Amino acid sequence: MVETVAAALSAHxxxxxxxxxxxxxxxxxSGLSGAAARSVLLVGQAGAAPWPHFLRWKGSQPQTIANPLDTWSREVIGAVAKKFGxxxxxxxxxxxLPFQQWAKRAEGLKPSPLGILMHPQYGLWHAYRGALLFEDEIALQEPRDVIHLCDACLEKPCLKSCPVDxxxxxxxxxxxxxxxxxxxxxxxxxxxGCLDRNACPYGTAYRYPPEAQAFHMAAFARL
Known part of the structure; x- marks a missing residue:
């Protein structure tokens, strides 16, 4: 089932x-019926893969829609959840809900100095958009041990690029x-986007494009 859930999400x-x-x-x-969940699958992104899907959806919505990325994520993940119970x-x-703790538990990641979890492949250019809670136990692999890249980074440019520290x-x-x-x-x-985040040397192939970073920064600043 995990593979079919992944395929449904990859379409977006x-x-x-x-x-x-x-x-x-x-x-x-609680799960769908109100009983305690037995399993959780985290849903997210690597790089800006959802960006074109989100923009197409956003173009069909009223310009005044609040929190469009959250709304889109809920709509997409909600539809997949409904399909799989x-x-x-x-x-x-x-x-x-403790999403960051769930993420560390599911993928074995640790926080970077910026608080974003450091991924050994994606660097800081990934995110979690939601989760699926199941009332039945799912056969899942234990997270593998991963290298925490921040431990090997001596220069820490992510702490030296922001003009206001x-x-x-x-x-x-x-x-x-x-x-x-x-x-x-x-x-x-x-x-x-954030100068400190962009200064990180890891996962640069997955860096969000400037327009995506500007979108997130505008949401942060309420601009």
């Missing part, structure tokens, strides 16, 4: 990002970043 540029079975006694979220959930659902050992200075992106000197970030 999305992909399965691993999964796992909840353990006995674990407080799992699963419950679809999203990272923006309230109350929030939004990322540091102290964490992410959200308000400082937001003020800069919205300000007169924030044009490079608004049009080409």
């Amino acid at each position: 540029g999305l992909m399965l990002r691993g999964g796992f079975n909840f353990t006995d006694g674990e407080q799992a979220p 699963a419950r679809a959930v999203s990272p923006s659902d309230r109350p929030y 939004a990322y540091s050992a102290d964490g992410f200075a959200h308000e400082t970043c937001l003020a800069h992106v919205r300000g007169q000197n924030g044009a490079p970030c608004r049009t080409g």
Whole structure:
């Protein structure tokens, strides 16, 4: 079944990002019927593969539609969930579900200094768009051990490229970043994306195109 779910998602540029079975006694979220889920499959992207699919959908929607990427993701993943008898959930659902913890558990990834999980192939250019919750246990492979590329990166250019030092050992200075992106000197970030993220030397073949990065930055800054 995992292969057929993956094929249904790939038609929209999305992909399965691993999964796992909840353990006995674990407080799992509910599945489609309300009973506790037994398995979860994470849905996401590598690079900008969903971008043309999303743009075609967006072109048929009212220009005033709120949170279009979340809406598109829910629509696509929800349709796949319905086909396979699963419950679809999203990272923006309230109350929030532990998507980052699920991702680390499913793929064995660790956070980069920017907080984004570092992938050994995709670098920082990947994302999780939702998950499928099943009430039956699915046969899944255990995540393999992966190299954490940040451990081998001595220069850490991702912490040296932002003009306002939004990322540091102290964490992410959200308000400082937001003020800069919205300000007169924030044009490079608004049009080409986060300078720290783009400075990472890994996974550059999967880097989002400038228009996709500008879209995400506009959503961040509410521009």
